[in-house]
Amino acid sequence: MEDAAEELLDSPDVLAQRINQAGGKAGVAASVTWLLQNAAALDGFNSVEEWAVATGGEGPVGYHLTQVRAVLARELWQRRLFVGVTVIDEMLFQAVRRRSQDPVLDVLVWLGRSPLGKPTYVIYPLHSFGLLGAGILFQPSEVSSEALARAYGIAVCSQHNRLSRAVEWLDEVHGWFGITGRVPNDLLEHWRSGRAPWLERNPLLVVRINTLSDSYYENQRLLLDRLHITTTFLGGLAVRQPVPISEASRLLSTRSVNNWQTLDVHHYFVMNGGIDDQGALRGDAIPMSVEAGYLAELSDLPVDLNMAYWSKGVDSAEGLWQPLETIANLQLPTRFRRSRAGQHSRARTARKIFESLDYFRRSLGFDRWYAVVSLATAFEMLLTSHYAGGITERLKRRVELLLGDPIVAQAVADVYDARSEMVHAGRTPPESLAIHAAQRAYLGCLEQIASKLNGLSRNEIDPMRRITGDI
Template sequence: MTPKILPTLAVKSTRAVQQSESYLAGKHNQLNHFASVDDLVTDEKLLSSSERNAIEHHIVNLRAAIARALWSHEIYVGRSVLDECVLGAGKAGGGNIAARVIAHLAQAGAERPGFVLYPLTSFGMKMSPIFHPSSSLQDWVAFPRAGYAVSGQKHSVKAAHARLVEMASALGIRQRIAFEDVRHFASQAGWLDRNPLMLVRLTSHTGDMYENQFVYSLKIRTAASGLLMLHALSVEKSGPVDGFHATSSVNNWETLDIRHYLIGENLRGRPMSLRRVPMNVSALELARLSDVAAMISTDELSTTRMKRLSSAVVAGLKTVEQGYFRHVNLTSKNKAQQRLYKRFVTALDWYRQSFGSRINESEAVVAIAVAFETLLTDTYQRGVAERIERRLGICLKGVPGVGGYEQAVLAIYHARSEIVHSGSLGQQANIIAAQAAFARCFCALVSRLAGWTPTPDEPIRDLLQDV
């Protein structure tokens, strides 16, 4: 059983935190006039403008300190929820407001995991041939260490609900998910029973519509990247899955009409609270986020080779996800780390785009070339192709067939230059080998972060000791 974090979690008691706690403790009588933060900020009678501004400042200051402590442990309590918690603790009077908010959240079971359920397009799970059934081939798979599961389309709301419960249980989410709530959601989101499904485990509690969407987006992006890496690494060994033997080709009525996703928020003593949330991004970004043109075989994943590679992919993506959140979303003061993790996530975005089911070969070549350039270089300088080839060799030292990877990636980069300058692809490019090479290179590069001291100038060169 995972040890509980909240009972022992402490908010760093800085001078600013102490001042805010002291100020709000002295204002508890005035705070008791307001039922909510909305009442407080819209008041024009009970408080002077300067007094109201001061109270708002100290609530926000405490909220920020509490959020940083919670979010650092992947407990994503939204800003609006924390504002109300701080106000409630302030109304009770006394000090130690931050500690009392944490204790309140612990009592409510705020670290119980929930999920985000998101539709995919172009994704399939390998199925058994009709006359050669295999008990080990499944139409869904869970990655508990990574915190996500994926499934082929289910064709009915009842079957989709059963699969949702099954995937949630495999990821350690125990709260009851009511069928009636799922059916109500399905009446307004046609993808639930038509599209492949991706369920990502996370601990999130929100009050406002979009406040934790940056977390959902990041986790969906890394989960999709993981599926595509596993697809590329399995295809290079065993060849592509025959489309006729994949869920993506069976009664496929998947829709691109994707406007909402489903959030499950989990508090003690209640069924899972389900919320239909509009995706607050552009239509193009929505299409790219859901487009996971991969075929996954549970038979292949069970091999020793793929278990080893899967473990490396999961570890690498988790490291980048946590680093991005810490240094970019939480805006740490380490500018070198901030730039580095931005580059990693941007490289993953281009990598995913190279698999797009609605792009041509030239577009795929440009996308994978940009992914490599983003991953393996710090800034644009002359000799990019040679630098990428050399650093790829450093990353993949000792990997069987490294020469073939180098040749494929170099051909991709030259093909990209030809496309950019002439507008057409005049030579063959082994995109599959390049996509597999990227997955291996990404894992090898990220594994070096553990013993690395950040440098401000050229972190990739420094990480790889490319002197």
């Protein structure tokens, strides 16, 4: 993320060239040329909003503005520079209106000078999440997420039970993330007293971002995608810890020790990169009124993470982080309603895999019925391209092809068979079911598939058959 912001600040011309060349002869360059040749059509309007109200945003001007904006947005978002489309539209409109020689470069230079270039963060509550290592001999350094924060821009902590302690922890996070501006104590106190008791009482997730938007909800889907990837990553790390967590060890989790967590969660916080007169960050408390159900679900992360282990092995977490990033980037074209790239097999496959992560995360709960049904669904979404009979054998075959382990493949088949028995016959899952092994298998398959997605033909009819080699 830091490299992407530096690229925007230091070499906007390089990124502008890439964007202008996108789409070939009928791509961005052609649309920019047309807009500049017809810039007089914009002279009677002071803003893109004024133009859109008067014209309905239709016609050739709207078409070409949208074409350029779509590529600008995609290139920025893939670099995790989350710029709202209304911001891009306005800056592009003004650049064309003043007959800029390179409107795309003008937009990028302006963005590089804006708060987008400064890293900031989202604060999000977690529920049912714990860090191992609490107890009588509890050492804060053993549950610190500093290593994850510096490597991946993710910081997590247990409940603090006092706002002053949460502020002290956020001050540490500022150092880990390289944040300019101090922690906004007064703003956090205002939010805590009026709308967010979870600031004191719940585990906190803080995700480093670069964002710029014109309204509360404009970038929410992009931020939710980051939270989606981040919570899956944390859940995956918990699965990949050396051994399954025993009931005895859970007693030494922060989830079990002095826990007053609450489900009274109605807002999350986005710090926006601005700094007030006292040198504190500015931010917004975003009401969970849009996609409220999904927002609430993202906060539920019932795992116990061994930070002592991951602080020493943070580099090994890259094997999970990069596949998740790959999937997130490849599914981005599906976010554009009129994007032709979003209809290609590769993007649609990536989107389906991206959605399967939800079901993997749901499988992490302590309810076995829910875990089995969710994990079976995650595998079906991950390893099949369309419905056909014989799913159990197909999943087993493809897991073995990807991982080369028939025992693990059988564990996945057993989970899917158990799901069918539960859903259709009402049976309870057997205690012998190797759920943890199947969860590990899901992550292994995800890594293998992500490494092959870029080589997938855009018009592939059966992507999973091709990727797994099940031919």
